[in-house]
Amino acid sequence: SSEFKIAVIPGDGIGHEVVPEGLKVLEAAIEATGTDASLDFTHYELGAKRWHETGEALTDQELEELRGYDAIFFGAVGDPDVPSGVLERGLLLKMRFGFDHYVNLRPTKLFAGVESPLANPGEIDFVVVREGTEGPYTGQGGVLRYGTEHEVATEVSVNTAYGVERVVRDAFARAQSRRKKLTYVHKHNVMVHAGHLWRRTVEKVALEFPEVAVDYLHTDACTIFMVTNPSRFDVIVTDNLFGDIITDLAAAVSGGIGLAASGNINPDRTAPSLFEPIHGSAPDIAGQQKADPTACVLSAALMAQHLGLDDVAELIESAVEKDLAARGGAIRSTSDIGDALAGLVAG
């Protein structure tokens, strides 16, 4: 029997409502599959409340403690009463960078029964491999002459051959085991320094994957295809910021961010990977049991898969598929949906 130590961080806002549902369905699936594994959950109260109390988002010591877990299950981050960026950079990004989550994996699928805002969505089934440890997310740059009319604020996008190559190779491998099509997305006609590094890297790694067809889209053009022909995508690989933007759009066209899961993955397993819905803390609906926990439940499935519990992952996914197909326009609370999914998983 294997035991997995999981750190659970609900974070802010609706994170507190969706995370319990994710865990509920995950545990139900482990039981239903008779999987000989036990999950040991340790809850961490991190986020706005804790920051107000202590002024800390995540201490270096906590980061080191979290390193000892097999995975991290995360809710959402961000609160209107905390200066924007403090929790995002201090908690979530600190883990993504600290644990080298260089593959930010964002599968996009239009499930049967789910309505898309598109008139003719067609089949949507692709995965975005978003670089997670560099690009414009490094936090580098700064402010000069703060608050004066001469203020200058800079942001530095840092891109390395090392960092780009490993994520590009990961994306090619995923394309190889899917429909063998890789689209890389950048703005290499404007950001020539970073863009050309990306391009040369894709061209180089492509030689190792002769079966994978490669094409390129500028980020702006990518958003067009996302609404006119999302079926054209199989695997997309892109930088941290472009990936952030296009995955919200991808979620929107495939039924909304209430359904979009993600994994912040360290493929080398030198530190725990982190699984979270791609949605934010949604302060406008927090505490009202209005949030759809499906994205969080699907993130639990991604976590199960990462831990090698493939049966568990598949059972959760098929429960979600069944629930979505039967949903119609019914309005259910966060825990109603979690209960329904746990019920479907139990069979």
Added chain:
Amino acid sequence: SSEFKIAVIPGDGIGHEVVPEGLKVLEAAIEATGTDASLDFTHYELGAKRWHETGEALTDQELEELRGYDAIFFGAVGDPDVPSGVLERGLLLKMRFGFDHYVNLRPTKLFAGVESPLANPGEIDFVVVREGTEGPYTGQGGVLRYGTEHEVATEVSVNTAYGVERVVRDAFARAQSRRKKLTYVHKHNVMVHAGHLWRRTVEKVALEFPEVAVDYLHTDACTIFMVTNPSRFDVIVTDNLFGDIITDLAAAVSGGIGLAASGNINPDRTAPSLFEPIHGSAPDIAGQQKADPTACVLSAALMAQHLGLDDVAELIESAVEKDLAARGGAIRSTSDIGDALAGLVAG
């Protein structure tokens, strides 16, 4: 009688096909309105062909020469046989930066009769004010250890109080004369240096426009609303890169980039403004008379408006509206559409 000197730069690809149609309709509208103005067009052969011949995209001397015009009418830039970025940075961005086009104006409207890829587009009528002279478009940054496994490529987004404030003020003024709603779009939860400058600037300028309601969206969230509720937007103000991305998406949901016009405006009129369709050179369909010149024609209307020829601008717009309403699924060549519009303008 006033005379305007216009520099015409078709550029690359379909730029050569759409620009003549734009000029055709513009001239027809001047004649039809009996406007006491004459437009004096000077053609510049700049783009891939010229670059291959001379190795120059736009010399500093040409830039200075162009400064003497009242406006620039531009087609498109980019060619598969020229290294990506050379023409974009060397020609188009060189003018945007050199002529201080700090308001990159991109109106978005779903015209009657035009199909949107959205199932329920609702009314779409907003304008994006994209900053055009700083942000991640500066070209700053560089490459270290080129081509080695230790390569580092950086891009520096530069944002100044001066640059942000002037564009934000322009956007507020536009909102004031429209539906009085301004949405500013950034990623201030991640890019805290630039994002907070934007936020403080919006808050400050808002005091001058107490009637304008202001809200904020992260860029990723903005793409969601673009497909789920584009009617919520009136004026959007955002940085150079975010504006690039969301305006292609905005064009897509309102009928495609074949219809999307733009002005690169220097509101202080210290240098000529530049008008261009937002689409690119589309090498895949270039030379086949397949491109829709409507975006270019509408850009001519924006130019007319900028020159104070409001009647001309209105006549062109109403001709476009009529043509779009009557279009149906008919397939017409680039010049067929231009002829039809010129005909409608003539009455």
